[in-house]
Amino acid sequence: MKVITGIPVLDDVIEEIPEGKILTYWIDPEVEGNVFAMQTLFTNLERGCKCAYTTIAYSPEVAIGEFNEFGWDVENYENFSIVDLYSGYVGLPSNCQYNASPTDIEEVNEVMKKVIENFDVVVIPVSSVIDVCGEDSIECIGEWYDFAREKESRLICTFVSWPYPEEIEKFVKNNSNAVIRVGGVHHRVILGYYYGVVKVDWKNIKSKAILFKLVKPGGVRAYIPKILVTGPYNAGKSTFVHAVSMRAISVDRLGTTVALDHGHLEYKGFSIDLFGTPGQERFDPILKMLGREALGVILVVDSTKPETFPRAKQMLEAVAHFGLPYVVAANKQDLPDALPPEEIRKKMFLPEDVPIIPVSAKEGDGVYKVIDALLELLTGSWWVKENEPEVST
Amino acid sequence: MSLRSQLEDILKEMKSTGDVEASAIVSRDGLLIAADISSSVNADAFAAMSATMLGAAETAMSELGKGTPDRVVVESPSGKIVAMGAGEKALLVVMTTPKANLGLILLQLGKASKKIEELLG
Structure with a gap:
C-alpha cells in the first residue's frame, strides 16, 4: 500500500514514501515539530497501514493524549501499536505488547527490530533515543535504518536539532532518504513556522519551504x-x-x-x-x-x-x-x-x-x-x- | 429654506456648543453631504473614514450579538472624534478639542442626529 506523509503540499511534492525509505523530520528546538510525525502516522493509520509509535521520553498515555489533542483517536485503531521504551526506564510495568527498558540497549534493539519487521510505518524519536540511551546508541539506530531497508518497512524519524556532535548530525542526515526541516521563520514574516524539503533521494526536487500553523484539532495546516x-x-x-x-x-x-x-x-x-x-x-x-x-x-x-x-x-x-x-x-x-x-x-x-x-x-x-x-x-x-x-x- | 441650509444650520448649532472644531453629515457609504470643516482638512477623506469607522464598529458589535452601537468615540491627546448614526442613510461626526465636555457633546449630538434623520427621511 502507498504510504504518504499526510502533510499538505509535502505530499504533492514527494508523492509517496516508498518501501524501505527513512524520512527524518529535522526539527528546530523552538518548534512543536513532533506533530509532523504524528500526522504522518495517523494519515497512514486511517489508510489501513500497520503503524507503530515509539515513546521514550514520556508515557504511552501522554503520547495518546497528544494524538487526541489534535483529534486523532489512535487508540481506536487495531492496526496501531505503541512501543513503550518509557515505563522500563522509570521502573513501571508496561501494558504495551512491545516494550523494553532503555537501560538495556540490547533489549531495545531486539524489540525495535521485531517492530520494524512487523509494521509498515514506524515512528522513532531518534534524538530522544540518543538523549536517553547515550551517544553510543547511534550504532543501534544505524542498525534499525539498515533493517528497515532490508525488511521494506518505512521509518518516520524525528530529530530535534539540539547541538549534538557533528558526526551524529551527519550520520542521521546521510542515512535518511528524505529530510524535512521544520523551523521558525525569523526573517520578514514574523508570523510563522515553515517546513521545507531539504533532501529526497527518490525524487528530483528543488528545495521548498511552506508556512504552517498548528490547528487543534486538525494538525499541520499550510498557512x-x-x-x-x-x-x-x-x-x-x-x-x-x-x-x-x-x-x-x-x-x-x-x-x-x-x-x-x-x-x-x-x-x-x-x-x-x-x-x-x-x-x-x-x-x-x-x-x-x-x-x-x-x-x-x-x-x-x-x-x-x-x-x-x-x-x-x-x-x-x-x-x-x-x-x-x-x-x-x-x-x-x-x-x-x-x-x-x-x-x-x-x-x-x-x-x-x-x-x-x-x-x-x-x-x-x-x-x-x-x-x-x-x-x-x-x-x-x-x-x-x-x-x-x-x-x- | 433649502434642505442644504437646514443641514448646515444644524452643524452651526453644533459648533456653538463650544470645543467643536469640525463637523460633518455623511452618507452611510462615505459621501460628504454637508460639512463645517476648515479647508486644511481633506473633508472627503474625513467623511469616508468616518463611514468606515462607524460601519466597522457596527458590524463588530452586531457580530458579537450586542446589537447596534449608539456611537463611536475616538480619543487622542490632541482631540476627540465622535460619530453617530443619523437614520438609515446618514451619520453625523464631530471633531472636538481634547478638553471638550463629552457629556454635553453627546447630548447635542443626539438632538442633532434626530433632526437630520427627520430631514433626510
Missing part, C-alpha cells in the same frame, strides 16, 4: 495569513469573497463596501483569510492598511467595463508594490458583453505569466480556480532563501 481581494467599484469583490468563503462578513452600506469584507476558507489543506477592500477612491487610505502583510492579491475586474481597467491597475500598484504575487479574476463572465481573459490581458498590458481566470462570482463559476492559481504562485515562490538550511556534505 497563508492574508490574501487581499481588491479591484474597482462594483467589480464584485464582496460577492467573490462570499462565493469562496466558508463564512464571511462584510461592512457594507447602501450597497457598497465601506470598510472591508472578511472571509475564511479551508481549502486543499490550506487555511486562508481573505480581506476584501472597498473600491471607491475615497476609501483609498484603507487600502494600504488592509494591504499590510498580505501575502498575495486577487484583483477582481468587471470584464464588461474596460473603462475601469486603469483604476484596477492603480489599485494593484497600491497594494502589490512589494512584489506580491497576484492573479486577476475576470468577473461577470455570465454577462453577454464580457471580454475574454486574453482581451483583458491586452487591454491592461499585463505580463504573459499573470494568471487571468474567467469567473462569475454571482454564479460561483471559476472562483476556486482563482484560489488554485494563487496558491500555485505562493507555494512556488515560497522558498525563503535566508532560511534554507545548510546540508552538510
Whole structure:
C-alpha cells in the first residue's frame, strides 16, 4: 500500500514514501515539530497501514493524549501499536505488547527490530533515543535504518536539532532518504513556522519551504495569513469573497463596501483569510492598511467595463508594490458583453505569466480556480532563501 | 429654506456648543453631504473614514450579538472624534478639542442626529 506523509503540499511534492525509505523530520528546538510525525502516522493509520509509535521520553498515555489533542483517536485503531521504551526506564510495568527498558540497549534493539519487521510505518524519536540511551546508541539506530531497508518497512524519524556532535548530525542526515526541516521563520514574516524539503533521494526536487500553523484539532495546516481581494467599484469583490468563503462578513452600506469584507476558507489543506477592500477612491487610505502583510492579491475586474481597467491597475500598484504575487479574476463572465481573459490581458498590458481566470462570482463559476492559481504562485515562490538550511556534505 | 441650509444650520448649532472644531453629515457609504470643516482638512477623506469607522464598529458589535452601537468615540491627546448614526442613510461626526465636555457633546449630538434623520427621511 502507498504510504504518504499526510502533510499538505509535502505530499504533492514527494508523492509517496516508498518501501524501505527513512524520512527524518529535522526539527528546530523552538518548534512543536513532533506533530509532523504524528500526522504522518495517523494519515497512514486511517489508510489501513500497520503503524507503530515509539515513546521514550514520556508515557504511552501522554503520547495518546497528544494524538487526541489534535483529534486523532489512535487508540481506536487495531492496526496501531505503541512501543513503550518509557515505563522500563522509570521502573513501571508496561501494558504495551512491545516494550523494553532503555537501560538495556540490547533489549531495545531486539524489540525495535521485531517492530520494524512487523509494521509498515514506524515512528522513532531518534534524538530522544540518543538523549536517553547515550551517544553510543547511534550504532543501534544505524542498525534499525539498515533493517528497515532490508525488511521494506518505512521509518518516520524525528530529530530535534539540539547541538549534538557533528558526526551524529551527519550520520542521521546521510542515512535518511528524505529530510524535512521544520523551523521558525525569523526573517520578514514574523508570523510563522515553515517546513521545507531539504533532501529526497527518490525524487528530483528543488528545495521548498511552506508556512504552517498548528490547528487543534486538525494538525499541520499550510498557512497563508492574508490574501487581499481588491479591484474597482462594483467589480464584485464582496460577492467573490462570499462565493469562496466558508463564512464571511462584510461592512457594507447602501450597497457598497465601506470598510472591508472578511472571509475564511479551508481549502486543499490550506487555511486562508481573505480581506476584501472597498473600491471607491475615497476609501483609498484603507487600502494600504488592509494591504499590510498580505501575502498575495486577487484583483477582481468587471470584464464588461474596460473603462475601469486603469483604476484596477492603480489599485494593484497600491497594494502589490512589494512584489506580491497576484492573479486577476475576470468577473461577470455570465454577462453577454464580457471580454475574454486574453482581451483583458491586452487591454491592461499585463505580463504573459499573470494568471487571468474567467469567473462569475454571482454564479460561483471559476472562483476556486482563482484560489488554485494563487496558491500555485505562493507555494512556488515560497522558498525563503535566508532560511534554507545548510546540508552538510 | 433649502434642505442644504437646514443641514448646515444644524452643524452651526453644533459648533456653538463650544470645543467643536469640525463637523460633518455623511452618507452611510462615505459621501460628504454637508460639512463645517476648515479647508486644511481633506473633508472627503474625513467623511469616508468616518463611514468606515462607524460601519466597522457596527458590524463588530452586531457580530458579537450586542446589537447596534449608539456611537463611536475616538480619543487622542490632541482631540476627540465622535460619530453617530443619523437614520438609515446618514451619520453625523464631530471633531472636538481634547478638553471638550463629552457629556454635553453627546447630548447635542443626539438632538442633532434626530433632526437630520427627520430631514433626510
